[in-house]
Amino acid sequence: MGIVKTIKPYHEPAGGWGALRAMGTALTEQGIAVSGMALLARMNQPGGFDCPGCGWADPKHTSPFEYCENGGKAVAWEATAKRCTPEFFAAHKVSELETWSDYDLEMVGRLTHPMRYDAGTDTYQPVSWDDAFTLVGRHLNALPNPDMADFYTSGRASNEAAFLYQLFAREYGTNNFPDCSNMCHEATSVGLPQSLGVGKGTVLLDDFEKADAILIFGQNPGTNSPRMMTDLRNASRRGCTIMSFNPFRERALERFQAPQNPVEMATLTSTPISGRLFQVRVGGDVALLKGMMKALVEADRRAQQEDRGTVLDWDFIRGHTVGIEALIADLDATQWADIEQISGLPRAEIEEAAAAYAKAERAILVFGMGVTQHRHGTQNVQQLANLALLRGNIGRDGAGLCPVRGHSNVQGDRTVGITEVPTAEFLDKLKARFGFEPPRKHGHNVVTGLEAMVRGEVKVFVGLGGNIAAAVPDWQLTREAMRRLDLTVHISTKLNRSHLVHGRDALILPCLGRTELDMQAGGPQSVTVEDSMSMVHASTGRADPASEHLKSEPAIIAGIAKATLGTRSVVDWDRLIGDYDLIRDDVEAVFPIFDGYNTRIKVPGGFHLTSLARERIWATPSGKANFLVYDKLGEDPRPAEPDMLWLTTIRSHDQYNTTLYSLSDRYRGVYGQRDVIFLNEEEMEKRGLQADDRVDIVTLSDDGLERVVRAFKVVPYAFPDGSCAAYYPEANPLVPLYAHDPQSFTPASKGVPVRLVKVAAEQGAH
Numbered sequence: 001m002g003i004v005k006t007i008k009p010y011h012e013p014a015g016g017w018g019a020l021r022a023m024g025t026a027l028t029e030q031g032i033a034v035s036g037m038a039l040l041a042r043m044n045q046p047g048g049f050d051c052p053g054c055g056w057a058d059p060k061h062t063s064p065f066e067y068c069e070n071g072g073k074a075v076a077w078e079a080t081a082k083r084c085t086p087e088f089f090a091a092h093k094v095s096e097l098e099t100w101s102d103y104d105l106e107m108v109g110r111l112t113h114p115m116r117y118d119a120g121t122d123t124y125q126p127v128s129w130d131d132a133f134t135l136v137g138r139h140l141n142a143l144p145n146p147d148m149a150d151f152y153t154s155g156r157a158s159n160e161a162a163f164l165y166q167l168f169a170r171e172y173g174t175n176n177f178p179d180c181s182n183m184c185h186e187a188t189s190v191g192l193p194q195s196l197g198v199g200k201g202t203v204l205l206d207d208f209e210k211a212d213a214i215l216i217f218g219q220n221p222g223t224n225s226p227r228m229m230t231d232l233r234n235a236s237r238r239g240c241t242i243m244s245f246n247p248f249r250e251r252a253l254e255r256f257q258a259p260q261n262p263v264e265m266a267t268l269t270s271t272p273i274s275g276r277l278f279q280v281r282v283g284g285d286v287a288l289l290k291g292m293m294k295a296l297v298e299a300d301r302r303a304q305q306e307d308r309g310t311v312l313d314w315d316f317i318r319g320h321t322v323g324i325e326a327l328i329a330d331l332d333a334t335q336w337a338d339i340e341q342i343s344g345l346p347r348a349e350i351e352e353a354a355a356a357y358a359k360a361e362r363a364i365l366v367f368g369m370g371v372t373q374h375r376h377g378t379q380n381v382q383q384l385a386n387l388a389l390l391r392g393n394i395g396r397d398g399a400g401l402c403p404v405r406g407h408s409n410v411q412g413d414r415t416v417g418i419t420e421v422p423t424a425e426f427l428d429k430l431k432a433r434f435g436f437e438p439p440r441k442h443g444h445n446v447v448t449g450l451e452a453m454v455r456g457e458v459k460v461f462v463g464l465g466g467n468i469a470a471a472v473p474d475w476q477l478t479r480e481a482m483r484r485l486d487l488t489v490h491i492s493t494k495l496n497r498s499h500l501v502h503g504r505d506a507l508i509l510p511c512l513g514r515t516e517l518d519m520q521a522g523g524p525q526s527v528t529v530e531d532s533m534s535m536v537h538a539s540t541g542r543a544d545p546a547s548e549h550l551k552s553e554p555a556i557i558a559g560i561a562k563a564t565l566g567t568r569s570v571v572d573w574d575r576l577i578g579d580y581d582l583i584r585d586d587v588e589a590v591f592p593i594f595d596g597y598n599t600r601i602k603v604p605g606g607f608h609l610t611s612l613a614r615e616r617i618w619a620t621p622s623g624k625a626n627f628l629v630y631d632k633l634g635e636d637p638r639p640a641e642p643d644m645l646w647l648t649t650i651r652s653h654d655q656y657n658t659t660l661y662s663l664s665d666r667y668r669g670v671y672g673q674r675d676v677i678f679l680n681e682e683e684m685e686k687r688g689l690q691a692d693d694r695v696d697i698v699t700l701s702d703d704g705l706e707r708v709v710r711a712f713k714v715v716p717y718a719f720p721d722g723s724c725a726a727y728y729p730e731a732n733p734l735v736p737l738y739a740h741d742p743q744s745f746t747p748a749s750k751g752v753p754v755r756l757v758k759v760a761a762e763q764g765a766h
């Protein structure tokens with residue numbers, strides 16, 4: 001790449017002309033400057049396809065311009081004119097490709113043929129679909145126990161593909177469904193049911209038009225869900241208070257220029273977004289949340305003493321919740337000094353945040369990975385739920401919890417049965433519909449799956465999308481385990497790291513993307529997805545497939561199922577693949593909330609899956625919402641290591657998870673490089689470091705293994721004390737596999753204890 005490596009602050013607002021320029025560049029780089037714009041005109045429109053980017057909800061289709069810079073990049077990446085062909089594979093041994101960067105691998109373009117690894121030549125060679133399916137079947141049938149296979153899902157798979165995938169693996173005999181969600185919002189899915197009885201958000205897009213306050217915890221909308229910026233901007237303009245709690249001063253949370261707004265664009269004005277930014281320390285959220293709640297409780301007592309009403313919503317608390325006494329006792333026992341130390345925020349600031357929250361009649365609490373990816377991720381989520389419950393901010397217009405999901409269908413995949421801990425009720429329904437006995441034993445999630453792989457107990461890995469080898473923690477350990485597998489199968493659109501970290505046998509099975517026409521025996525097919533707000537709607541690709549040899553994800557799963565189960569199967573796979581309406585009928589039979597599925601997706605915008613908590617019906621054992629106590633403030637700050645910093649691993653503006661669109665991160669002022677570490681000047685001074693110095697980042701591991709990434713460049717940044725940040729996935733070798741939330745098994749990617757070792761100038765020269 002010709003990009004110069006520089007660090008220089010970005011002065012423009014987020015969005016705006018910078019966003020339009022970046023989208024134009026992405027389309028041009030992929031060789032689709034003109035056709036790409038035509039494609040984008042069909043994105044998120046009735047009859048069109050759903051954006052393959054993030055899981056933010058679609059508005060009510062009032063503008064022909066329903067996409068954002070990063071959605072544009074996601075489409076450019078899929079609709080690229082570049083191709084990764086058998087000739088390419090013939091020319092590059094796998095051992096050579098291993099030396100390529102992740103960026104260069106995906107830049108090769110769309111995969112065109114099914115490929116099988118050939119050890120003799122150390123290359124991938126073309127293979128027929130039939131032979132590929134037979135190979136998978138042979139390996140799976142050779143396993144003494146179906147629990148020796150793992151079936152991974154990344155959240156781009158449609159409801160139809162995901163349902164078939166779980167159907168096949170369960171008929172085969174296992175509940176091993178590690179899922180990208182295990183590394184993402186699992187703390188939400190595990191934490192919220194205990195609090196509210198549902199594991200999903202409780203707001204709809206309309207609520208953003210009615211809220212008086214929106215609080216954003218550990219989420220970066222300007223980059224990761226840019227269409228949300230329009231809702232925030234409109235809220236901000238009508239006087240809604242917006243507060244953000246984040247160690248970074250994320251640009252989009254400060255100022256935003258709507259690319260869709262001609263006036264802002266022409267006059268170069270922008271809307272200030274976050275009324276207030278609270279720079280919480282990395283891992284300091286429990287302390288912050290308890291501080292806010294403590295301030296509310298204290299204010300409530302004062303108000304009652306002075307006969308000024310109440311600050312807490314006691315009618316709601318008494319009518320709808322249990323556990324308030326224990327929560328208040330815990331808050332009373334928590335000292336302000338500890339809250340300040342661990343959150344990194346002075347008491348006065350926390351009280352200010354609490355006061356602004358208390359002033360709002362209706363408040364929405366938004367949260368993302370900054371909250372979930374901690375050893376105390378579930379606790380973070382539950383303390384957030386407590387904060388909402390204290391003021392009755394659930395189940396009312398303009399109020400609620402809004403976990404912003406990642407992948408565009410990660411929520412839907414879970415809804416239709418991708419889970420390693422299925423309920424008995426679901427399995428009974430599956431059995432009633434199909435007539436086979438599904439396995440009851442709980443299966444692997446990402447962490448337990450990798451642990452089993454490390455122990456040699458897993459032999460076959462199948463990945464429905466994603467890039468597991470790069471997305472997971474502890475590369476040294478986990479990649480070595482992947483290389484010992486009997487078979488790795490990746491259903492993918494683009495070449496990525498996981499294809500190179502392969503088992504003894506290995507297959508790359510290329511599939512259609514969401515923008516492409518999916519033609520089956522019964523004609524062109526649509527799929528369905530569920531967004532962050534539980535809206536289910538259809539997505540129809542119309543573009544010519546990247547290659548005539550591609551199959552749809554459902555068709556690939558059916559091919560594997562037939563080759564593995566043969567006449568044993570009670571499912572008529574060909575019939576289902578011929579007409580996806582039939583798959584949806586099955587989904588509806590197993591999950592009654594999909595009542596009228598095929599009819600309801602014909603309505604533009606789709607339909608909403610009911611959230612009981614939204615109706616103030618609490619599906620918990622007590623029948624009430626639960627205030628849940630966590631008697632700590634976070635993780636112990638290791639007094640024995642005065643040098644320690646909490647490292648958080650974050651996304652740049654120019655990446656989609658492990659896919660890099662470029663090596664730059666313009667809002668944070670980083671260009672042409674990703675091996676950087678953000679650190680404040682005081683912490684730099686303490687360590688004798690200057691800007692551009694190189695450091696090794698070393699994890700303070702508990703198990704004696706050395707975890708280190710080398711020669712990262714120091715970038716001074718107004719960051720909280722005791723904290724630092726580096727990019728995901730480059731920093732993943734630092735995240736220990738054992739360092740996960742014990743309840744949700746979410747790896748602690750946003751809370752890694754590290755120390756820095758300065759590298760001598762000549763060693764660090766890059």
Ligand SMILES: Nc1nc2c(c(=O)[nH]1)N[C@H]1C(S)=C(S)[C@@H](COP(=O)(O)OP(=O)(O)OC[C@H]3O[C@@H](n4cnc5c(=O)[nH]c(N)nc54)[C@H](O)[C@@H]3O)O[C@H]1N2
Pocket residue numbers: 053054055070184217218219220221223224225245246247248250280281282283284285367368369370371405406407648649650651653655656657658750
């Ligand atoms: N363009 C683009 N869009 C995406 C993605 C992408 O990679 N690129 N990924 C998709 C996926 S799968 C997901 S899950 C979402 C991810 O979207 P986000 O949830 O926004 O994920 P991150 O960027 O990893 O981190 C979010 C924020 O958490 C802050 N943070 C870090 N540590 C802490 C902490 O300890 N406390 C608090 N309060 N904040 C902290 C970071 O500064 C950052 O602003 O986006 C989805 N959309």
Ligand SMILES: Nc1nc2c(c(=O)[nH]1)N[C@H]1C(S)=C(S)[C@@H](COP(=O)(O)OP(=O)(O)OC[C@H]3O[C@@H](n4cnc5c(=O)[nH]c(N)nc54)[C@H](O)[C@@H]3O)O[C@H]1N2
Pocket residue numbers: 106153154155156157180181183184185369373406407464465466467468471472491492493494495496511512513514553649650651656657658659728729731732735749
């Ligand atoms: N340190 C650290 N680690 C993290 C995170 C973090 O913040 N920090 N975030 C975590 C999170 S939130 C997530 S969700 C995971 C993401 O983990 P994954 O979901 O496994 O990773 P992705 O990078 O999204 O997967 C990209 C690949 O998906 C394939 N692909 C793209 N589109 C399609 C499609 O339509 N169909 C199919 N079959 N394949 C397709 C392409 O081959 C592409 O290379 O990573 C997690 N890992």
Ligand SMILES: [Mo]
Pocket residue numbers: 180183184185405406407
């Ligand atoms: Mo995610």
